[in-house]
Amino acid sequence: MTAMIEIIGLKKRFGPKVVLDGIDLTVEKQSSTVIIGGSGTGKSVAIKSILGIITPDEGTIRIDGQDVTDLRGAARDPLMKKFGMLFQGGALFDSLPVWENVAFGLIQGHGMARAKAKDVAIEKLAKVGLGSDVAYLSPAELSGGMQKRVGLARAIAADPQIIFFDEPTTGLDPIMADVINDLIISTVKDVGATALSITHDMTSARKISDRIAMLYAGKIIWNGPTGDIDHSSNPYVDQFIHGKAEGPIKMAVKA
Amino acid sequence: MNLFAAIGRAVLILLAQIGRVTRFTGQTLAAIFSPPFYGRLLGQQIMRIGYFSLPVVGLTALSTGAVLALQIYLGGNRYGAEAIVPQIVVLGITRELGPVIAGLMVAGRVAAAIAAELGTMKVTEQIDALTTLATNPIKYLVVPRLLAAVISLPFLTAAGDSIGVLGGYLVSTYNLGFTGSIYLKNTVDFAKNEDITSGLIKAAVFGFIIALMGCYNGFYSKGGAQGVGAATTNAVVSSCCLILAADFVLTAILFHT
Numbered sequence: 001m002t003a004m005i006e007i008i009g010l011k012k013r014f015g016p017k018v019v020l021d022g023i024d025l026t027v028e029k030q031s032s033t034v035i036i037g038g039s040g041t042g043k044s045v046a047i048k049s050i051l052g053i054i055t056p057d058e059g060t061i062r063i064d065g066q067d068v069t070d071l072r073g074a075a076r077d078p079l080m081k082k083f084g085m086l087f088q089g090g091a092l093f094d095s096l097p098v099w100e101n102v103a104f105g106l107i108q109g110h111g112m113a114r115a116k117a118k119d120v121a122i123e124k125l126a127k128v129g130l131g132s133d134v135a136y137l138s139p140a141e142l143s144g145g146m147q148k149r150v151g152l153a154r155a156i157a158a159d160p161q162i163i164f165f166d167e168p169t170t171g172l173d174p175i176m177a178d179v180i181n182d183l184i185i186s187t188v189k190d191v192g193a194t195a196l197s198i199t200h201d202m203t204s205a206r207k208i209s210d211r212i213a214m215l216y217a218g219k220i221i222w223n224g225p226t227g228d229i230d231h232s233s234n235p236y237v238d239q240f241i242h243g244k245a246e247g248p249i250k251m252a253v254k255a
Numbered sequence: 256m257n258l259f260a261a262i263g264r265a266v267l268i269l270l271a272q273i274g275r276v277t278r279f280t281g282q283t284l285a286a287i288f289s290p291p292f293y294g295r296l297l298g299q300q301i302m303r304i305g306y307f308s309l310p311v312v313g314l315t316a317l318s319t320g321a322v323l324a325l326q327i328y329l330g331g332n333r334y335g336a337e338a339i340v341p342q343i344v345v346l347g348i349t350r351e352l353g354p355v356i357a358g359l360m361v362a363g364r365v366a367a368a369i370a371a372e373l374g375t376m377k378v379t380e381q382i383d384a385l386t387t388l389a390t391n392p393i394k395y396l397v398v399p400r401l402l403a404a405v406i407s408l409p410f411l412t413a414a415g416d417s418i419g420v421l422g423g424y425l426v427s428t429y430n431l432g433f434t435g436s437i438y439l440k441n442t443v444d445f446a447k448n449e450d451i452t453s454g455l456i457k458a459a460v461f462g463f464i465i466a467l468m469g470c471y472n473g474f475y476s477k478g479g480a481q482g483v484g485a486a487t488t489n490a491v492v493s494s495c496c497l498i499l500a501a502d503f504v505l506t507a508i509l510f511h512t
Contacts, residue, residue, distance in 0.1 A: 053387075084387070089382070091384040092377055092381075092384075105388035109388050
């Protein structure tokens with residue numbers, strides 16, 4: 001196996017607040033890694049650094065062997081076409097109908113003709129269990145679960161090599177969460193993609209991952225196969241996966 | 256010591272702000288000239304920023320022209336100079352009131368709308384989503400709005416100029432006893448090309464300011480509903496202030512005073 005994503009010594013601070021304090025993480029090709037950690041531990045910052053939305057202070061990010069840390073502007077375009085991302089709140093464009101949301105990357109990023117992109121969009125919507133009647137609705141008319149599905153269809157529309165999932169099950173009922181988990185597994189396998197997700201939903205993390213990494217105080221404090229997480233003998237990990245208020249992790253009341 | 260610290264902090268915040276605006280402007284100007292170009296979006300924005308602003312600009316121009324005529328008549332009356340109404344109305348409207356009123360009205364209408372829209376897109380991660388879909392948000396969101404405003408404002412101002420003169424004409428002929436044909440002849444004879452073009456140049460600059468402030472404040476808004484509200488307020492206040500400042504500078508430059 002070769003590495004698809006390599007993060008070495010990634011650091012980021014906002015003013016005096018150190019969010020990432022030297023992260024090392026490798027994600028193998030066509031594997032699925034989940035980063036777990038409490039709210040505000042910098043999981044989103046880590047993903048946004050890989051995506052280039054946030055510029056890290058220090059460290060190196062390699063995608064498929066290429067150093068992309070300082071890649072900006074037009075030079076970054078070919079790289080962005082390898083990525084797909086499902087945002088926590090869906091982040092659907094509310095000015096566009098559902099099908100145009102799904103087809104957006106194909107039309108704008110890849111220059112596909114609108115009519116053809118629309119066919120692809122309807123096909124991708126079918127993959128996430130949505131009929132073509134949904135295609136003409138506005139995102140505001142959809143329920144939370146349906147918005148997540150549309151977001152997922154948009155993330156996979158251009159057959160990306162790497163898909164990022166930001167809290168894919170947050171805010172959904174347990175059944176819909178499981179439906180989304182199943183869809184994530186099947187769609188990632190389908191396109192043969194590498195997946196990197198962040199979540200604090202342990203049920204989801206166990207189900208969709210091959211490996212789990214735990215982020216705490218700006219560092220990866222544990223990283224291993226999903227099956228090993230229950231006997232990590234790491235008190236921080238144990239406290240987190242069992243959701244106990246008592247333990248070495250003290251929840252800061254003030255951010 | 257605390258006083259110095261407070262002053263220092265305020266100065267640093269101001270400098271950081273100026274730096275961010277400058278960088279944002281530079282990125283936008285660079286993005287205008289490199290493909291892809293979004294003609295469809297430009298058309299949409301010209302409709303939203305220009306065409307749909309016509310009623311509000313027309314209405315304010317009409318009433319400004321009418322009031323201006325009335326005031327000049329009353330003021331001129333003191334010196335027996337009330338016949339000067341058409342000349343002063345056309346000069347005041349084309350050089351100054353047309354572009355400034357169009358600018359301020361559009362600032363209230365459009366800068367607020369742009370900041371609220373882009374601000375909401377920012378806090379709901381839609382702007383980040385654009386990036387992940389291999390689309391440059393500045394090219395896709397900012398450039399069409401900026402170009403649309405720069406193109407639309409001179410046209411809006413030209414329309415506002417005509418309607419403003421019409422407002423003066425109506426009041427003068429119906430209430431103040433002017434003869435319609437003489438009023439129009441005095442207006443046309445007196446107005447020079449540079450009176451009108453200088454106003455249109457100002458309008459284009461005001462359009463640039465409005466769209467830039469709307470987009471900048473939207474792009475850098477944060478923290479949910481309250482942040483978007485603050486961005487909207489800042490967009491309107493900053494574009495109005497900058498319009499007034501630019502108006503003074505442009506007047507000085509255009510008329511070499």
